[in-house]
Amino acid sequence: MLFSYFMRGEEERIFLEKMPIDLYYGPGSSPCRIVLLAAKSIGVELNLIPLNLMEQEYLKPEFVKINPQHTVPTINDNGFVMWESRAIIKYLQDAYGKNESLYPKDxxxxxxxxxxxxxxxxxxxxxxxxxxxxxxxxxxxxxxxxxxxxxxxxxxxxxxxxxxxxxxxxxxxxxxxxxxxxxxxxxxxxxxxxxx
Ligand SMILES: N[C@@H](CCC(=O)N[C@@H](CS)C(=O)NCC(=O)O)C(=O)O
The missing domain is CATH 1.20.1050.10 (Glutathione S-transferase Yfyf (Class Pi); Chain A, domain 2)
Known part of the structure; x- marks a missing residue:
């Protein structure tokens, strides 16, 4: 197991060591669905953390600490926190998109x-x-x-x-x-x- 880990290429090792991207979301929320749909199309895996919007779980101190504006969707990519659905999808595409088709560089x-x-x-x-x-x-x-x-x-x-x-x-x-x-x-x- 350890042997095969060290036999892997540098890129794959970095990938394996990286934690998945957390997505704080409310099921059914429109801006959250934008991120879920785009992440699928870009090919990024997200660690889904649901917040109950009816119960105002977005006001929990631990979430407000991450996003003082307390809105979902919010992502945490290994310490890089971002909110606003359209800003998030542009970031995910730029950081992880395999080609520029969804968001051209021109x-x-x-x-x-x-x-x-x-x-x-x-x-x-x-x-x-x-x-x-x-x-x-x-x-x-x-x-x-x-x-x-x-x-x-x-x-x-x-x-x-x-x-x-x-x-x-x-x-x-x-x-x-x-x-x-x-x-x-x-x-x-x-x-x-x-x-x-
Ligand atoms: N413009 C924002 C809208 C985000 C937003 O308003 N999300 C709602 C849920 S649909 C929310 O988090 N409400 C809780 C709050 O505003 O404190 C985006 O596109 O991400």
Missing amino acids: AKKRAVVDQRLFFDRDLYAHFHEVYNKKTFSGSPPDPANVETANKDLAFLDKILETSEYVAGDHLTLADLSLVVQISNLEAVKHDVSLKM
Whole structure:
């Protein structure tokens, strides 16, 4: 056993000695699903640490010590702590991606992916104004919020008029991020066919 360990190449030894990356997450949370989906696509293994969001486990002192903003997803890569789903997936790709396809290195191509990721952040926030604790407990959403959110869908349609993918001619991190939001809309039966 020990012999075979020392017979292994340096790279593999470093890999074996490295602890897996911890992901603090809430099952079902949209931003956490972005990280789970991207990590799978990048090929990174994560050590999943669930936090019960309903019980506000994110406020536990040991978690607040790691992430003072106490949001999930949060990763801990051997002491390197990062939160914000889209920042996390860009880091995972840059640090562990086997090729650059999901997040091109070319400045212009990368900028397009980044623009779509920021667009997705806004889309997520706008739909959060429509579907939240208040509206799920019966209050009707403010029509102005619905209009703003639907406008984002119309912009997305526009982007997809010329390409099957949101940032160029192949799948990128931006598709993986946006698809989480769009699948949520299917789950709440939002009419995504609405045109502005
Ligand atoms: N923009 C953040 C949003 C993270 C976020 O708000 N996560 C929620 C769960 S879905 C959370 O941690 N809530 C607890 C808190 O804000 O203290 C991201 O994309 O990671």
